[in-house]
Amino acid sequence: MSGRHGIPKSRWLPAYVGLYLLFLYFPILLLPIFSFNNASTTTFPLAGFTAKWYASLWGNSAMLEAARNSLIVGISVAILSTVLGICAARALTRYRFRGKKPATGLIMAPLFLPEIIVAVSLLMVLLQLGLELSLVTVILGQVIFCLPYAMSVLISGFDGFDRSLEEASLDLGETAIGTFRRVTLPVVAPAIISSLLVSFTVSLDEFILAFFLSGTEPTLPVYIWGQLRFAAKLPGVLALGSLMLLISILLLTLSEFIRRRAEHRLRAQGAQHA
């Protein structure tokens, strides 16, 4: 069998893809399945349907506190890394300057460093400076970790930007700030929203930095880590985990949707100009 361009199309490949997807999704789908199971053990066959593990989350003040902490951290990290990401992404896509490569390398470095090393080095510095570990230190650390993700979303969003639009606006007497607000921002807004959502998702799930830097204020993953020691707490953890899973998937889908619509719009614009 031969596909387009004589590229071989084999029969076993779709089967392999199916198996692979099963491997990817099975462990993830297991969590919600067991979270509705009417037993505190995670074994098949299921004992019956119940929502009691979800209900028990509402009365759990330690969990709610951790959720609030995660929300504070996630929103702060999303805003900070997106603002810093915008500066860097705009500089990299718009200007030529010396030191561009090392600067990019440094900002993207956390992708290529064992996370535990980023965590312990930050921990050492913060304690040396005499700073108390708190949500603020978690935020500071997670921004470093989220920046590469924010940057890659932003750079791809800023790359398709037609510079002549800005020049036209400046020529017509608009100020630099006015141009950014009225010309640049509307075009790059989808990338910015995607970056916010992606950074928030990464932060919500981030464990190592939060574990090392959170002191006495746990985020959700740190709270979950503490619960994993007790077998009896497992169903509650599964319920909580399923909720977080749902939130992550919703945020990612939203971010992907926005990114793709913007891509279509840019392409349509390009076609108009041509």
Added chain:
Amino acid sequence: MEDRPADPPKSRTRWIASEEASGLALISPTLLYALALLFLPVLIVIAYSFWTQDYLTIDRTFTLQNYRTALGEPIYQDLLLRSLVISLVVSVVTVTVSYPIAWFISFHGGVHKNLWLFLITVPCWTSYLLRVMSWKVILGYGGVMNTGLLSIGLIDKPLTTLLYNSNAVVITLVHSWAAFAILPIYVSLEKVDRSLIEAAHDLGDNKLMSFLRVTLPLSLPGVISAFLIVMIPTVGDYVTPKLVGGKDGVMIATAIQAQFGKGANWPLGAALSVTTMVVVSAIAGLVVLMLKLLVRLTK
């Protein structure tokens, strides 16, 4: 404005208005942040690795003692070696099982390429801690795998060899990093000129030969970055070994963490961190070099 060359400026005022200055000014907040919270801390870790600690006081005289311990003590040698072996195995397995998927999406994804990529990446964005947890549920003594095998009669008592060893660590890490390996391979496959493959076929190469002689060599840059993207972070993974590794699956991150926790020895922890970084970079460099050589040989 963008046509002005970025040559050395003649006067200061002109430099301030130049493209170079604007670019640097715009990137500086981010750059300063990364310098202060990434570069500087790593430098301090390096400094610490040459110092010693006596209870709570730090002695700042230069010494190589920490490195002698980190590289000489059998326990740390074992941990470092095991971390490397596990992460190399994870990288090789991840790249191997992911390549066909990247190939499938790139060559047969059609108009749904983006949807496929999204589908593949979603699991990797979901809670890392819980994904590891769920492997514990699958591989455990009373877990899904054992009960499944029991019920179809393949085994008559639960296997104890599934969880709490390095195999469990490898499986879990491969699962965690799969999508991160697919993306770079996919990107490099997208760049492969399809007419070259057609030409190979026309000249009499069969499917396998044209793949080995055209597609694979041209996608090697993607394979290299996939390999590194998986290998470097997995060496220092903390969660997976702790949750599913058991005694035989302990990796270096656990030892590093221990030195920064109670009974702390920061300088030793720092030396272990630096050693890990250096060894990882060296291996990464070696892998890149080897694969580049391979590309040259196949040309």
